[in-house]
Amino acid sequence: MPQNRRFLLQRRPDGEPVPEDFELVTEATPELADGQFLIRNHYASLDPAIRGWMDAEGNYMPPIPLGDPVRASTIGVVEESRAEGFEKGQWVMGLHALEDFSLSQAGGFTQPIDPSLVPSVTNYLSIFGAVGMTAYFGFLEVCEPKEGDTVLVTGAAGAVGSLVGQLAKIKGCRAIGIAGGPEKCAKLTEKYGFDTAIDYKGKSEADLTREIAAAAPDGVDVIFENVGGIILDAGLMNLNLHARVGLCGMISEYNTEPRGVRNLWQLIVKRAQIRGLLVADYVERFGEGAAQMGQWAAEGRLVIEEQVDEGLENTYASFMRLFAGTNQGKMILKIA
Amino acid sequence: MPQNRRFLLQRRPDGEPVPEDFELVTEATPELADGQFLIRNHYASLDPAIRGWMDAEGNYMPPIPLGDPVRASTIGVVEESRAEGFEKGQWVMGLHALEDFSLSQAGGFTQPIDPSLVPSVTNYLSIFGAVGMTAYFGFLEVCEPKEGDTVLVTGAAGAVGSLVGQLAKIKGCRAIGIAGGPEKCAKLTEKYGFDTAIDYKGKSEADLTREIAAAAPDGVDVIFENVGGIILDAGLMNLNLHARVGLCGMISEYNTEPRGVRNLWQLIVKRAQIRGLLVADYVERFGEGAAQMGQWAAEGRLVIEEQVDEGLENTYASFMRLFAGTNQGKMILKIA
Known part of the structure; x- marks a missing residue:
């Protein structure tokens, strides 16, 4: 052997x-x-x-x-x-x-x-594995996007985030992505079809809060959250009434003591919710998700x-x- | 005049x-x-x-x-x-x-x-004003308690919290209350009917996490949160799968810079949710809430x-x- x-x-x-x-x-x-x-x-x-x-x-x-x-x-x-x-x-x-x-x-x-x-x-x-199914079920089931919603995706150039942005467009939403650096941001709009990209590098929470507000003047209905930290706090400051935050990951905190999320009170102000999501909950429906993702990919709607x-x-x-x-x-x- | x-x-x-x-x-x-x-x-x-x-x-x-x-x-x-x-x-x-x-x-x-x-x-x-209606709609509608659930109430000796604990008992739940000082804790169990009281005074987040775990060995299904800070973080460490956190207030942070909630990743681990609640959303149903609260009060079931x-x-x-x-x-x- x-x-x-x-x-x-x-x-x-x-x-x-x-x-x-x-x-x-x-x-x-x-x-x-x-x-x-x-x-x-x-x-x-x-x-x-x-x-x-x-x-x-x-x-x-x-x-x-x-x-x-x-x-x-x-x-x-x-x-x-x-x-x-x-x-x-x-x-x-x-x-x-x-x-x-x-x-x-x-x-x-x-x-x-x-x-x-x-x-x-x-x-x-x-696309047909945990990453694709996380985007599919996490976004569609946990975030409940409606046509016309403004969707903010953090970690948007990542494997899950880039798919979520594309699903948001397929569902008739406006997609705003946050990523690190001009190259990734260019990719968000040019390759994945996001409407707007925000570069988080070198930005404070206040900067990010303002940039999200400028990109989403009517507020944010859905956040698909992969990052945590000041990026999540800036997103929370821009929520609309009854907004849904799908919490997929908090990669900014995996290797450090967590900074803490400080704007959670916005959930009260906006009667909004944060729900944690884990792809393992949807294993029995992977066939359904994979079939739909495969169809969109075959139609050229998913990069x-x-x-x-x-x-x-x-x-x-x-x-x-x-x-x-x-x-x-x-x-x-x-x-x- | x-x-x-x-x-x-x-x-x-x-x-x-x-x-x-x-x-x-x-x-x-x-x-x-x-x-x-x-x-x-x-x-x-x-x-x-x-x-x-x-x-x-x-x-x-x-x-x-x-x-x-x-x-x-x-x-x-x-x-x-x-x-x-x-x-x-x-x-x-x-x-x-x-x-x-x-x-x-x-x-x-x-x-x-x-x-x-x-x-x-x-x-x-x-009971018939914002406080009573916050407890009624915030607990029953936002936290969706089920018979047999373990319910953790923070700020439990407060106006809203003491009512939520009593509603939890009326709904057949186990009620654990967190309050400050032995006098208030005695009142939780003796006057309001909580099953267990936890005194947060002088306790670290780790202490509180352990005390909640001891009081709720099978985990917490619902948190009715009035306090925030380390008390919320300790609660988050004890959530059950699909737990619901109703966020009513964060009084520990109203007069200071927020410390930040650091255990939010538990929402992913437990596929749990936090929802902000505001009594103003239920104004049109106050009659319904007041009638029910009044009946329970008349029956001696609400102190x-x-x-x-x-x-x-x-x-x-x-x-x-x-x-x-x-x-x-x-x-x-x-x-x-």
Whole structure:
């Protein structure tokens, strides 16, 4: 059997992860027990949520045990199987780890996928994966957009945010995106079809509050929030009556002590709501979401962008792009 | 005509209001124009929300203009009338000001009331007024309590909070109240029927998080939030899946720069929501709410507590009790 390179969590990060928190080791591929199968991972999804799983408290998932490989969604091919329904050569997708080979079992979350249905098998980690389904269900179900609404998307150049902006346009909304730097902002309007882009770099909360007000003179009906911190506070100052804030993530706070959201009283003033959203709640409806997203993509109404970095040895650098904001689209790591 | 003492806002408070921000002046009672009537104010409701109206930004109400009397709900008797439907001697209730005599007009928010229907006319400022209706609609409509839910009430010894705890028990919920000091905590369980009381005084966020967890080992389904700050953050750490937080007020932050809510990410972990609530949204349903609250009160299922301080000259001291937490029940000022 081939060797198994594994990207292990060796120490819980204190704030921003550093290379010494991890170790890339080579081990023997595991033996199969009855009911198990072995996956040759080809691509892994690098997501901000993984940072939360590295902490001792965990979040909606148990923490990654120290010494275990870092958990991630991957797609790959069944290499060997002692489980019914999973044949050697079959493509699968599931929550595995950053390693060459992952062990899984029937009845778990690992599902067969069909690469012939999609332009690129990596699309299962973007538009048809957690990212696409987060945008689809998080925006449409939690934020309840109505035609004519003004929708503010933060982290708008990110994998989820860029899809949410495009869904807002499909639903007849006005889309305002916040992103970091002129290049990303140009992409928001030119590539993803946002009506307006706001560059948050170097701006104070007061600056951002004013710029959102200028971009949304009639106020904001929906915020799709990926960032938190002063960006969320500036958004809260521009809410309309009965506005809906879908809280998808707070990436600005994952590596630091949270600054705190200070304008929450605006929820009273505007009788508005903030609802947390997690894509796992919609697993049973992924078929519905994927079919609709696939149709819009086929009609050319959804631009899909993926950044595929190569090699398990580059995992740390690729993962950190998410927090530096230097990735272009959905961050994917090619393992093999 | 008698003289009109008026409690004026002379300067916008910087943080905690000081006596110099106000002035009690004596003016002539105003002349009536056609369609107007003059009210002899007997009682005024002192509410935390008034603090927000003193700031330049206003909130859901325009700011009180400098040099104007401080806005407040009052009840009183029509002294003189040139308005149809308002006769001399008629009891009325409305949003007026902290002054002996207020001018009002037909078609505004001033409504006739009937003291013979209630044990004390002051009840129109507590259980049948904004306080009672905030508890009723804010808890029942915004928090959607279900039988068997665990309900956490902050500011639980306050006018709204003490009613919410009692409504939670009427609805078959478990009620946990947070208040300041052993005396108030004893009152929560002994007088208002809360199952458990937690004293926040001298406690850190971590202490409070643990104490809530001990009081609610199966988690919290509903928070009725009046306080904000570390108390809200401790509550957020104890939410159950799909919990509802009704945000009624954040009294801990009205006189200071907000500390910020730092555990908002728990909304994602628990797919929970925070919704702001304002009693003004339910004005058209006040009759329904008052009838139900009155029935429960008549059945002895609702304890109503009012603290009536006397004299316009004591307005400042009485108002500040709300922030020191030294009032016992709904804070009412007897003007005449």
